[in-house]
Amino acid sequence: MFQYEIVQEGITVEELLRESWRLGKKIVHELRMAKAVTLLDGTPVNWKDSLPAGTKLQFTFAIPSSSYTPTAKCSVEIRYEDEHCLIVSKPKGMSTHPNEAGDRDTCMNHVMAHIQEKGGQYAEHVHRLDQGTKGLLLVAKHPIAKSIFDRMIEEKSIIRTYAAEVQGNIRQESGVINAPIGKDRHHNTRRVVSASGQHAVTHFEVVKRFKGTCLVHLVLETGRTHQIRVHMAHLGHPIVGDTLYNARQTPSGDYELHAIQLAFTHPFLNKQIVVKDQ
Structure with missing residues (x-):
């Protein structure tokens, strides 16, 4: 669940999802079927209605569990975090994600420990760093964020x-x-x-x-x-x-x-x- 405030005067939910966020047809269909978009008080929103700037929407949908086995504690530094994403500093010598079934000490295993400690269950890296490269790694905290950040990487809008x-x-x-x-x-x-x-x-x-x-x-x-x-x-x-x-x-x-x-x-x-x- 997350909230979003409309900034573009007169935009519809349909336009927000398909044109602004450019979500895939499958995700948009799933959100529509789940009646996932409401006002903050739970009132359903007509996806074709123009919304005034400042309208606050609530997105409520099922979030799948990521498969990374969490470490006992998170030992990577979190450089930034909000409800949609986090940015960690991956140490040199650590893989971004498991490459084999037995891998348990990768960056994503540590991230999952942090996510679960905060009550979450989903984390997916948006890009990757070689094992010998250290530094900043962007991680999505829900599937909508993952879809949008993936597209932003493709469009070169994440520098x-x-x-x-x-x-x-x-x-x-x-x-x-x-x-x-x-x-x-x-x-x-x-x-x-x-x-x-x-x-x-x-x-x-x-x-x-x-x-x-x-x-x-x-x-x-x-x-x-x-x-x-x-x-x-x-x-x-x-x-x-x-x-x-x-x-x-x-x-x-x-x-x-x-x-x-x-x-x-x-x-x-x-x-x-x-x-x-x-």
Whole structure:
């Protein structure tokens, strides 16, 4: 259950769901059949009626249970939370979600512990971070939010910014890497730039230069597996320590890629959300 305040004068429930939120036909049908949209006092709302700005609607619907087994306690930091979503800081070395039946210590297992502690039962990640990447991960707290945030990711209206130290000194101050990414036929986990791969676009900006390396901020326009790692290696400047993509090994034996910021216009709260991870 959640509440929503109409901000667009004269909009109908039908228009809100289909045009503003652009929910799929199945979800819209389920909400209609469940008579899920009412006024705060429970009065049913005609989906064809124009509603004045300031009208407060209540959405009441069955929320399924997510399958993640909760950890004993949540050990990931919550950077932002409201009734529709939360943003956590995933540690380096932790998987976003279980990949095998026995996985019990992934970020989503920890998130589920937090959700259940607050009386909830649903949490689904909207995007994912590689195991070796740390930083901000957006999680939906109900299916309507998941549907809308998924669409926002596809439409590039959730801006994901990363920081990485890369080998060498990139000549230009900023640029765009537009190079499709596919699987490496000779290596199970590697990805490569390939003409037959999926469309992939990364924007980068050099923010600091060191001797032999530079710090770059990167914004993902698409979200392919290993996208930043592949694109920077393709540019000739792999992430420091990323030996999978031919960088020199560091003393720690690891690479540093950090999801430092998420920014988007909240579809339910109608305000700009900017969350940073230091």
